[in-house]
Structure formats: structure tokens, C-alpha cells
Amino acid sequence: MDILTWTYIIVGLTFLLYIVIAIKTRASSTKEFYIAGGGVSPLVNGIATAADWMSAASFISMAGLISFMGYDGSVYLMGWTGGYVLLALLLAPYLRKFGKYTVPDFVGDRYYSQTARLVAVVAAIFISFTYVAGQMRGVGIVFSRFLEVDINTGVIIGMIIVVFYAVLGGMKGITYTQVAQYCVLIFAYMVPAIFISLQLTGNPIPQLGFGGTLNDGTYLLDKVDGLLTELGFLAYTSGSKEMLDMFFITAALMVGTAGLPHVIVRFFTVPKVKDARKSAGYALFFIAILYTTAPAVGVFGIYNMITNINGQKIESLPAWVQNWQKTGLITIEDKNQDGMILYQKDKVKNELTIDKDIMVLANPEIAGLPNWVVALVAAGGLAAALSTAAGLLLVISTAISRDLLKNALAPNISEKSELLYARISAVFAVVVAGYFGVNPPGFVAEVVAFAFGLAAASFFPIIIMGIFSKRMNKEGAIAGMIIGLIFTLGYLIYFKFMNPELNNKDHWWFGISPEGIGTLGMILNFVVSFIISKFTPPPPQHIQDLVEEIRIPRGATSAIIH
């Protein structure tokens, strides 16, 4: 059977699976809709968190990004995993003990202020929308490349599937579909990686093949370092970013991860405080399987590209190179008309352009694997995009139905109508996300970087202080959150939109790139909150008692309905 038929079969089967799960696990109460009833086992929650967290970008683009960045790509590897240490140690257990449904719930209650709640709602909605637009686009791209349908049709098919299980099932439906999606995506990622590792280094474990030797006895990494320097590039294992910038970007990604509402909310779904801790460990374990494989895939990919294409005659290229040329992901232009391909850092001489996504998408063909494996990669990319989109959409719908309606505008609505509003807001959120998927703002990649910076500069500091400082009051928290947000947003807008021509080392403050500025925003938030709180009255006694209470595991009831 050809690749297209296989892809239709496998993608169709996985979609059918998600729909069956959604029907079996539909939510019947707000508690089930918001936090899956609070009875999810730590292992299941860990798997669901991993699927929720790993987006289309992690699955399709990250390995390729690293293969072109080499050592510099480490910021993503450390940044997007190190945040789980912060989550497990500093946030998850206490937020679970607090026992509500959303991040704005915590902010509003802990800082006894509707203003704080509203600032948090706006930040949560903004962060989630910027992130979800990229996911819907990812769905469209996978559809168009593998199923040969129009990108827009792909986005609409994706929307229908997500509406189906997010609206019906809420958090409960999402949790169990995410478990299925994790299995699909990790299998699709690992099979080609294992085969390529075996082919190149003789070691089936990619994490070890990464440091292994090639047929000629040289170490793979040394070989790649040598090949790249010969072509005028920097060695793979050395970087071009300034140390301070590496430091700030890594920190912003870590802290941003720990502050993302769709990740935090997953820890409300487990029964006990100790389950929240354990669940963060499981989540990182399932994420680490992909995140320790990705850099190996990156280095295998760049090695294969250089050795299979550079210096080869154009007519004798392997079949997969010709296949991917059709999609525009590989472009070859014989500038010096010698019939050979020259890969060079020098843009004038270079004849080969490779899209970063190819490192994952073309892997099965490079490894000569059967057609069904290629189809599996398509299903994996879709699983990654859909699971993340669903988690984000839930945050948006919860923010509207619970934080805005129930807790602010219409506190008297019945549970039944709250559930209805939750469903309506989920549909609304999917439609808006789909709109951005079809008409992507020209800056999707940039806005995803925004999400991390803003989460780092707003949520992380005020949640931490809400738990670790009894003295922190609403004046400090609101001021800190607003200053952190405005500063970070201002810096990003200044360099990304207003003056993109100044966006370089010479103009950045202290050499910190916009990607890393969230760290400075976070520090600013901490400092401002601390100073303001010193000059304003301490929080009332019942809030100080609340803080005492969330520090002690005993007495955690599953999230209270009130």
C-alpha cells in the first residue's frame, strides 16, 4: 500500500479512538468538566500532562531546530524540562492542597481581590490563545503535507475533532484522550529514532547512539563537528549565544513552563497532595523520553543531510530527497552549474536549503522504513497538536465560565447552567483558535515566545509568593503582576514589532534577547511586589490561615465546589 492510503487508515483509526474515548468519558458535572472529578491517578495524570505539554512544535520542529543550532539548542532541552522541577517542588503540591479549579481561582482567593482575579483571567486567556493558534496551524500543516488536503480544510477537520471531545468531555474527556495521544506520539517518535540510531551507530538506544561511534570508528559528534567546520559552520558542540543570554533564555523557559495555566491546572485533577508530587515526576519521565531522544535525532539528521546530499551529483540523489523537494522542505539550486550540490555557510555559494521540520518528518524514509511508519509520524504530529490544543482550550473555556461568570459577573448561576456556559465557551474558543489557524497572524512563532515570557513574568512569581510568603498582600501582588507583564510585553513588542532591525546583541539590554526577557520581568515582579507589600497593610488573618493550611498536606479534600 502507498503512503497516502496508510496515512488515511492510521490517522482515521486514531481519530476514531479519540472519539470513542470522548463518548465514554463525557462530563456530567462542572467538577468533571474542570478537573476530571479530581480522581485521576498520578500515573494517568503524568501521561496526560506529558501529552498536554508536548505540542506540534516539540514533536515536529524541536529536533530540527536543535540540529541547526547545535549546542545553542540546549536552551530548549533544559528550559522545557527544568520547569517541572519547579512545578513539583514549589507549586503543584500546594496548589493541589488549595483545592480549586483554576489559576485565577488561586490568585483571586489568595489575594482576596477581584482585581487580581481579573488580571489573572486576562493573562491566562491571552497566554492560551497565543499558544493555541500555533497548534491549530500545526494540525493544518500536517494534514496538508501528509493527507494532501488544503491547510484550511485540515484546520477545520482538527477543530471538529477537538470540539467533539473537549466540549463533550471537558477535562475528563481530555485527560483520557491525552493518554491515547501520548501513546501514539511517543511510538511514532521512537520507532524511526531507534532504527536510525541502529543504522548509524549500531546502538538501538538513541540516547547512547548520540555519543556512539560510526562505522569508521570515529565518534558521531566529532565527525559532525568536523563536517560542519569544513563547510564554514560553527562546530556542533559549541555555541554562538552569549553565556548570559543562554542563562536568561533557559531560565525564562523553565519559569514560563511552571507558570503556564494549562500545565498547572493538570495538578488539580489528582486526589491527594502526594499524588500531585508524584504526578509531576511521572510527567517529566514521559516528557524526558522524547526530550532526550530529540537531540539525538537532531544530530543523526544533520549527519544524514550532509553526507547524503552535500557533494553528491544531482541526478544520483536518494529517492527521499526528491520526494521532499516536491513539498518545498528541501530546495536545491545548482548555482555554479556543476551538477553537484554544495552545502555552505556562505549564502552566495550555498545550493541547499533544508527546512528544520524535515529532520523528524523525513526520518522514516531516510531510514528506509516501511510506509506505515511514515503514516504513523503523521498521526503522531496530529496527536501532539490536538492534545495541546485541547488542554489550552479548556483553560480558556474555564476562564470564561468559571472565573469571569461564576466568580465575578453572575455568581448566582446554577451548576447546570455553568456547565452549559463552559461548553459554549469551549466552542467559542475553538472557533477563535480555528480562525487564527486559517488566518495565522504573521507572527505565530513570535507569539509563542510571548506566552513563556508572560507566564514567567506574571503567574510564577505571584503564585510562589502566595505560598511561601504569608506577608504578601494584594497591593504587592497586583503591582508586581502588572509591572512584570507591561515590562515584558513592552520589551517584546519593541524588538519584535516596532524595531525588528534593532533586534540584535548590540541593542538588547545587558545582551538579553527578547526570548530571555521574561526572566528579568520575573525578577522585577518579585522586587516590586516585595517593596509595595512592605508599605501596605498585611493580608487579613483568614488569608494568613489559608496560607498555613495549604502548606500542610493533611486534610486535602478533593476540590471543593462552592
Added chain:
Amino acid sequence: MNNLKHEDHSRSAYWRANIKILAGLLIIWFISSFLFGIVFVKELNQFRMGGFKIGFWFAQQGSIYVFLLIIFYYVWRMNKLDKEFNVDE
């Protein structure tokens, strides 16, 4: 009243013990990623482990393994601490 005081005392002792564990683990978190993977990466790259330069390995592999160990140690240690202070669930 006495009982209450006793409970307050043990709660703050529990919290102090918790902070101590956190601080220790966060120091390891910081060393394995920010120090080994970024600040001292050039120095560490002079040493090798098979095909890996050590600094590069920490930045792309080792730090992630250390993060995992940190969380699972934390889970184990906190479960023990909860029992010691009789605040477990």
C-alpha cells in the same frame, strides 16, 4: 490551648524542614543545568565521556536525568517527612 501551641510548633518545624529539603534540591537543579550546562560548559568540555564532551552532555542529556532524580527523591523524602510530622494524608 497547649495542644494548639504544640501543633503550631510542629507545623512550623515541618515547614522549616520542607524549606531545607527544597533548598538543597534546588541547588542541585541549578548546578546541573545552569552551572554545568551553561556557565562552566567550556571548562567541562575538556573532559570526555565516550563520544560526549561532558559540558555538552550535561546541557543536552545529563541535566534532564538529574531533574528526574531530583523529583523522585523529593517525592520519597516528602512522604517520609509527612509521616514524621504526622501531617500525611
